[in-house]
Amino acid sequence: GAVVSQHPSWVICKSGTSVKIECRSLDFQATTMFWYRQFPKQSLMLMATSNEGSKATYEQGVEKDKFLINHASLTLSTLTVTSAHPEDSSFYICSAREPGDAYEQYFGPGTRLTVT
Amino acid sequence: GNSVTQMEGPVTLSEEAFLTINCTYTATGYPSLFWYVQYPGEGLQLLLKATKADDKGSNKGFEATYRKETTSFHLEKGSVQVSDSAVYFCALSKTQAGTALIFGKGTTLSVSS
Numbered sequence: 008g009a010v011v012s013q014h015p016s017w018v019i020c021k022s023g024t025s026v027k028i029e030c031r032s033l034d035f036q037a038t039t040m041f042w043y044r045q046f047p048k049q050s051l052m053l054m055a056t057s058n059e060g061s062k063a064t065y066e067q068g069v070e071k072d073k074f075l076i077n078h079a080s081l082t083l084s085t086l087t088v089t090s091a092h093p094e095d096s097s098f099y100i101c102s103a104r105e106p107g108d109a110y111e112q113y114f115g116p117g118t119r120l121t122v123t
Numbered sequence: 124g125n126s127v128t129q130m131e132g133p134v135t136l137s138e139e140a141f142l143t144i145n146c147t148y149t150a151t152g153y154p155s156l157f158w159y160v161q162y163p164g165e166g167l168q169l170l171l172k173a174t175k176a177d178d179k180g181s182n183k184g185f186e187a188t189y190r191k192e193t194t195s196f197h198l199e200k201g202s203v204q205v206s207d208s209a210v211y212f213c214a215l216s217k218t219q220a221g222t223a224l225i226f227g228k229g230t231t232l233s234v235s236s
Binding site: 011041048049050051052053056100102111112114115116117 | 159164165166167168169172212223224227228229
């Protein structure tokens, strides 16, 4: 099946710094990618939808100036957490959809972010 | 708005027991419904899906039927194995292309031998 990777798998950063998370579709082109956030023992919450070559669409309550999303190519989307704070510590997961497939998404393994 | 409610866990079963994880949804229109599974240390994987009412999704011995009248999509398996231990998420998506998923909170299943 289609494979989505994320890098890094875990990262620790200091409060006030920025950190970038990459999401790559390894064997298919993804016109649409999604970014989710998962809190411990809770569901995945959609943060934004990323379409190649256009601005991301953010969900209500998600600060777009804090969580910068770039989808510069058909195989790569990045999420940059700017001026990170301890409350941004979470598990971030991306998924990707193939063109023409209205149903299935392929998920990355996630990135654990810890802000100290 | 759209939402998914699934039974809270953890669910603890012995090997070969029957499994049911309840899932109900609220949505406008005609959503597609999914079950995803997350094994320890791995990303979410699609387990099965149903795209219209009365459809039955099935995979690896798991089944779920899209019941529009009861807005439900319960996951069942006749005989669970230790390897089925994981977190199971019910989700819905509008049929329009590009629409993301709305997830339930997840149910942890633990199967012992």
